[in-house]
Amino acid sequence: MIFLTKNFSKENLKKDRKVLGKAWNKTYNSYFGNIQNINYFIEKALPLLPKKTKLKILYPCSAAGLLGEELVKALAKKGIGSGLTLVEISKEHLNQNKNPKTKKNAVDVLAFQTKEKFGAIIMRSSLDYFPTRKIQVKLLSKISRLLEHSGIFINQMAVMPSEEERKLADKIYNSNKKIGKRHFQLPKEIKELYENSGFCNVRKIGDASKLVITEKEHSERYALGRKEIQKIRNLILKIPAKKRPSIKTTKKGYALEFAFPIFTASKKP
Ligand SMILES: C[S@@+](CC[C@H](N)C(=O)[O-])C[C@H]1O[C@@H](n2cnc3c(N)ncnc32)[C@H](O)[C@@H]1O
Structure with a gap:
């Protein structure tokens, strides 16, 4: 399993080479560097954090x-x-952090070792990088073990609203060799996924701005060509438009609209 784990994370990292380091905050129309998006997450998280x-x-x-x-x-x-501890597989990303007080671990999170426990664990737009339900349970279980007993986990994750759309989004990502492998969330599965991973009190605390990804953003990130865009369009067109309101074809390509709910959960006693 460790072998498999290392493989998909390293593969995803290679595919992200155009957006590592400084480029990240500008990726996807600066969604992740956008201070309003950041402040929304913080506004939702602050009241829930343990008072310490x-x-x-x-x-x-x-x-x-x-x-x-x-x-x-x-x-x-x-x-x-x-105090902040980062765990990130890309050294190039971590090198952009100039805060000497922040602890930086350039390692696959599934291989991260520490004796410390944390009062708060935050995550954003990363659960889908773990490309099967089984691996997501493995990651979330690890996160729950890293929490203090009274600790809290706050996670913003990319969601497709229906089973059909989630399946199609996963297929789009997994059928293209240039794009990183992903497994997106389905709202009705989130509670059970968390509860199978050592969490309780799972609840949604907000909806961050939606993330819309078109062929333009995908091309900038993964250097897709016309043929690859056409292949994705054809995959989309196999499903009737009525069944996939969040995944559309456009004149030149396509548009995927991900909802971005924020969930909180605590560690099971
Ligand atoms: C979509 S980005 C989100 C980055 C950041 N959370 C934000 O909101 O701007 C996902 C991040 O997860 C990192 N990542 C993916 N797989 C990882 C793994 N197995 N261990 C540690 N980091 C990983 C990627 O390198 C990337 O920086």
Whole structure:
């Protein structure tokens, strides 16, 4: 399993080579660098965080950790001290983080080892990088083990609203060799997925802005050519338009609209 795990993460990393490091915050029309998107997550997270004098925050799959750094700043404004630990497979991403106080681990999160436990674990747009339900349970179980007993997990994840659309989105990503492998979430499965991974009190706390990805964004990120775009269009066109309102074909290509709910959960006692 470790062998398999390493393989898909390294493959995904290779496919992300055009967006590593500085380029990340500009990717997908700057969705992840956008301060309003960051502030929305923080606004939803702040009231739920354990009230501690020094809160330990873990941020797996962090890229350079901008979301975590902004959360630390927001806590400081409220007089709450916190420390941030990043776990990110790409060194290039981590090198962009210049905060000497932040701990940086350039490692596959599934291989991350520590004796520490954390009061808060945050994640955004990364669960789908773990391309099967089984591997997602493995990741989430690891995250639940890293939480303190009173700790909290807050995660924003890319969702397709119906079974048909989720299946199609997974197919689009997994059928193209240039695009990273993904397994997106289906709203009705989230609670069970978490509960099978050591969590309880699973609930939605907000809906961040939707993420719309067209052939233009995919081409910029993965250098897709005309033929590959056409292949994706053909996959989409196999499903009647009525059954896939979030996945459309357009004149030149296609548009995928992901919902981006934020969920919280605590560790099972
Ligand atoms: C869509 S990006 C999200 C980055 C960041 N959370 C944000 O909101 O801007 C997913 C990140 O997960 C990282 N990643 C993917 N698989 C990983 C793994 N197995 N271990 C650690 N990081 C991983 C990628 O390198 C990438 O930086």
